[in-house]
Amino acid sequence: MTDRSTSNPDSARDSSHKKPGRGDHREFTRELLRDLQALERMVAEDQIESDVCRIGAEQELFIVDRNWMPAPLSSELLEELDDSHFTTELARYNLEVNLDPLVLSEDCLTDLETQLRNSIAKAEAAARNHGGSIVLAGILPTLSRQHVSLGYMTPAERYRQLNETMTRLRGGPYDLRIKGRDEMMLRHDNVMLEACNTSFQIHLQVSGQDFIHRYNVAQMISGPVLAATTNSPVLFDRQLWSETRIALFQQGTDERSPHLAQFRSKPPRVSFGARWLERSAVEVFEEDIARFRTLFGGGLGENSIGELAAGRVPQLLALRQHNGTVYRWNRPCYGVSEGRPHLRIECRYIPAGPSIVDEVANAALWLGLMVGASKRFENPADLLPFGAVRRNFLRAARSGLAAQFLWLDGKQITAQRLLLDELIPLAREGLLDHGCAADDIDRYLDIIEARVDTRTTGANWLVRSHDMLSEVDTISGRAAGLVQEMHAHQQSGKPVHEWPTLEPSRPTGKYCATVDQIMTTDLFTIHPDELIHLAAHVMDWKHVRHVPVEDERQRLVGLISHRVLLRVLSRQATAGESSSMRARDIMATEVIVVTPDTPTLDAIELMGKNEVSCLPVVNDHGELVGILTERDLVRIATPLLRRFLNHAQNGDTVASDS
Known part of the structure; x- marks a missing residue:
């Protein structure tokens, strides 16, 4: 919920282009402590606005290109939009709308949906002008x-500092x-994994x-609200x-x-919290200041205690900036609106999507509760017990409505039954008591009820559709198919429980351009010191012809x-020998390899020129990440050839994939 009549502390971060030194951090810390003292005084003296209850929302978006891949177009879109409601995010393929x-009260839910539709339609029109969506x-x-x-990071000083400071x-x-159903183990050298997450953040003034x-x-x-709104599997x-956002973020x-994690119990910056609140709103800010270092240096030039003494409302710029670098799933926020200070609770765990009407329904559920x-x-x-509440949250993140x-x-109760029977x-009662329109309440909470009753959250739809495509398309092809279908349904305005599961489509050549789009990543390998008999068994068990x-x-x-293994084992069998040969004794060491971004046509030419039937795929560190075999090429070529021949027999021109 952005106050457009006051300065935004985020813009203050942008204005600092010098690398912060220790003195800068000391000045920022002084201002931060003054801000905390000022907030404590405003709360104690009942200066926080209390005669109105406002809501607000922040919508994070992905920008995609014609092939449904992330498109780094945020700067171009922001320039064309020329609208202060839109702002940057960490990655150049994301935008945020405030x-x-x-x-x-009354028609606030319908008004929220209208704002969302107008904003996203405006962004969609701008994206289309640049070949995107x-x-x-x-x-x-x-x-x-x-x-x-x-290379995909938004070129702003605050993002560079964020990455450098947190990594240091x-x-x-x-x-x-x-x-989860699969397992992800990954080592990454920067904070850009955060950019994979987008959310629909809801604010409630208290x-x-x-x-x-x-x-x-x-x-x-x-926990229950998250179970009903999952959309990131x-x-x-x-x-x-x-x-998955909960763990990924x-x-x-x-x-x-x-190195210290096994000895110290310090919580991460992204957390649910560790205990119930007992004293006041200041308690959360105190905890976060005590635990988490400031990531940005430099004084922001506000003396909040002096502002209070002069009878003015302080902006608490340092406090708000530090608060923006601690990512509680339920985060307290301070702001100033029309010259009056207020406090808000920001719900950060609800993901973006699946559709606009789903998001407003999610907001209705959270606000009503x-x-x-x-x-x-x-x-x-x-x-x-607080521990039970935190476990409920994590169980919902893992299992959704089945939690x-x-x-x-x-x-003990499932998320589905708890939502349908009680929550x-x-x-509904909460929204009615607050004067919201009965028709709006029915419309949005009926969507939640149908979604929960049919167990068709965005996450469930994605998993079912992903399963349907897993055996018939490339990695990139099925991912693009999912995004294309998501976009089409979002444009239709239907809630996710009315979306049909995505059926397998006819594969095309559009998503086979590079090796990483078609290579096999489920690999069976052996160590150089393993017996060659293990390699033989692996080939037999897994029906593969090459073992890296x-x-x-x-x-x-x-x-x-x-072929090499068969020759060696055949000779040993003829000689009646029992071999203790190791993999290193027979393996080829001069191996032709490619990288994930190698064009597929180049890889095919390389295989033909060197008369090899597979190409191991390695990254910049020489680590094995996949293998491209003739079987992979046949799997992709067969439907394309069938399509070509069918068109040729019918005398038709082969349709373009564009």
Whole structure:
């Protein structure tokens, strides 16, 4: 919820182009502590606005090109849009839209949807002028490792400083390990993994005196709300958690040193929190200032205590800037609107998408529960242990509507039953009590009810559709098919529970341009010191004709072919020998390799010229990341050839894939 009448602390970060020194950090810390003191005084003296309840939202977007791949066009779109509601994000293929605040009453939900539709339509029109489109997705299925390189980072000083400072604090690369239906283990050297995540962030303004209760309610309902709104199950073609963003954001920006993690219990910057609030809103800010170093230096020039003494409302620029670098899933926010200070709770865990109407329905569920549960439950801390609430949240992230929760009175209940039997009706009550239009409440919460009843969240739709495409298309082809279908449904305006599961489509040559789009990544390898009999068994068990040989660091050191192995074993059998030969004794060491970005046509030419039937694929460090075989080429070529011959027999011109 952006206040357009006051200066934005984010813009203050942009204005500093010098590298912060220790003195700069000391000045910033002085201002930060003054801001905290000023906030404590404003809360104690009841200066925080309390006679109105506003809502707001921030929409994060993906920009894609004609092939549904991430398109680094944010600068071009922002220049064309020329609209202060739009701003940059970490990556050049993302945008953020800040919607205008609305009073929580009457037609606010319809007004929220209208704002969203108008903003996204405006962005879509600008994107089309540059050969692109706008897609709402928690994680875009067509993202690949190349899209999280620094070349895709938005060229702003604050992002450069963010990356440098957090990586320096960590002392090395970021380690990602997420285990779901598939498993992802990844080491990355910058913070750009954060750019894989986009969200639909909802704000609710609360009074200073009511903040503790409302914030604890926000924590209590997080698990069930997340279970109903998951939309991010696929990352780099791996099916992970129902809401993979929860793990990805935390691990991809974790500044904690891995060498100290086993000894210290310091929480990450991205967290759910560790306990119920007890005193005031200031408590959260105190905790975050005590635990997390400032990432940006330099004083911002505000003396908040002096502003209060002069009878003016301080902006608390340092506090807001530091708060913007601590990523609680329920985050407290301070702002100034029409000259009056206010506090908000920002819900950050709900993903972008699947459609605009789904997002407004998600907002209706969260807002309805925030007011309904606040009225029904006097003190969440008396009802549930905080550890149970945090576990509910993580279970929802992993399993969505299938998650099993610990709820009131020690009851074990699935997310689906809890939502249908208790929480959706409670959200209806809350919105009605706040004067929201009954027709709007029915429209949006009926969408939630149908989604939960049919178990068709965005995550479930993506997993089912991904499964349907897994055996009939390339990695890039199925990812592009998913994004294309998501965009079409988003344009139709239908909620996700009305989307049909994506059926396998006729493969085309559009998504076969480079080796990484068609190579096999499920590899069977052996170590140089393994017996050659193991290689023979692997070939027999897994029906492969080549076994790469790699060392302990996954670097390719050789290749054993079916033909060479058969020749060696045949000679030994003829001689009646029992061999103890190792892989290193027979492997080819002069191996022709390619990289993931090698054009497919170049790889085909290389295979023909050198009369080889496979090409191991290695990255810049010599690590084995895939293998391209004749079988991969036949798998792609067969439907294309069939299509070509069918057209030729019918006397038709072969249709273009564009």
